[in-house]
Amino acid sequence: MPPTPLAPGDLARLAPPIAAAYFLDVDGTLLEIKPRPEDVAADEDLRALLVELSVAADGALGLVSGRKIEDLDRIFAPLIFPAVGLHGAEIRFSGGARITPSEEGVMDGVRPPLMNFLAARPQLRLEDKGAALAVHFRQCPELGGEVLEFLSKLAGANGLAVQPGKMVAELKDARHDKGRGIAGMLARPPCAGRKPVFIGDDLTDESGFSFVNAQGGISVRAGAAGVPTHAQYFLRDPAEVRAELRRLLTGI
Numbered sequence: 001m002p003p004t005p006l007a008p009g010d011l012a013r014l015a016p017p018i019a020a021a022y023f024l025d026v027d028g029t030l031l032e033i034k035p036r037p038e039d040v041a042a043d044e045d046l047r048a049l050l051v052e053l054s055v056a057a058d059g060a061l062g063l064v065s066g067r068k069i070e071d072l073d074r075i076f077a078p079l080i081f082p083a084v085g086l087h088g089a090e091i092r093f094s095g096g097a098r099i100t101p102s103e104e105g106v107m108d109g110v111r112p113p114l115m116n117f118l119a120a121r122p123q124l125r126l127e128d129k130g131a132a133l134a135v136h137f138r139q140c141p142e143l144g145g146e147v148l149e150f151l152s153k154l155a156g157a158n159g160l161a162v163q164p165g166k167m168v169a170e171l172k173d174a175r176h177d178k179g180r181g182i183a184g185m186l187a188r189p190p191c192a193g194r195k196p197v198f199i200g201d202d203l204t205d206e207s208g209f210s211f212v213n214a215q216g217g218i219s220v221r222a223g224a225a226g227v228p229t230h231a232q233y234f235l236r237d238p239a240e241v242r243a244e245l246r247r248l249l250t251g252i
Contacts, residue, residue: 072090
């Protein structure tokens with residue numbers, strides 16, 4: 001079933017801050033995607049909005065991303081939020097307790113062949129996250145199929161998984177995804193016992209939508225209508241996402 005448009009004020013009605021835990025993707029959801037991931041940074045209005053919403057929800061708010069948590073800290077500096085990073089491979093809970101990738105060298109065996117592949121295709125861009133490797137082809141979308149085919153073979157031979165995204169494909173540990181990351185945060189205070197809300201925008205977020213749906217929560221995809229998704233609702237873009245989050249505080 002296609003997602004339903006989320007009308008202004010619907011989120012406050014379905015999942016008010018007093019009873020909900022909010023899990024928010026960053027790139028493409030809270031902030032527009034940029035050609036270079038390192039150029040993404042939160043503006044003052046967004047930082048203030050997230051602080052206010054976290055207070056209203058008694059701290060039950062977390063960021064959920066394929067980025068490393070330390071990169072999320074750069075984007076939202078000087079603020080530090082609970083977060084799921086690397087598609088669930090790392091989690092920082094409220095209070096600072098952390099789960100970190102258990103095998104730092106999991107990508108060591110695939111780096112040499114991947115570097116050879118990239119050397120022959122200088123239009124591609126590697127984002128090395130340590131426990132995950134992302135190949136960006138936003139500057140050369142015609143190479144997307146070739147990238148996915150190569151990474152799929154590399155993953156299959158090394159017990160890894162490929163996570164496609166918007167103009168990017170990523171090698172990651174097959175045991176981790178955003179749904180499992182959200183589950184970890186939802187199991188602990190201050191999120192435990194609250195209705196989960198997950199807002200994302202990409203294929204990487206589908207596992208989060210599915211998990212939240214199974215928990216009786218609210219899943220929202222940011223993006224154009226008509227895209228296949230497990231999300232129950234949709235908003236058009238980060239501007240609409242922010243506006244709906246603001247309505248959680250104002251009711252307007």
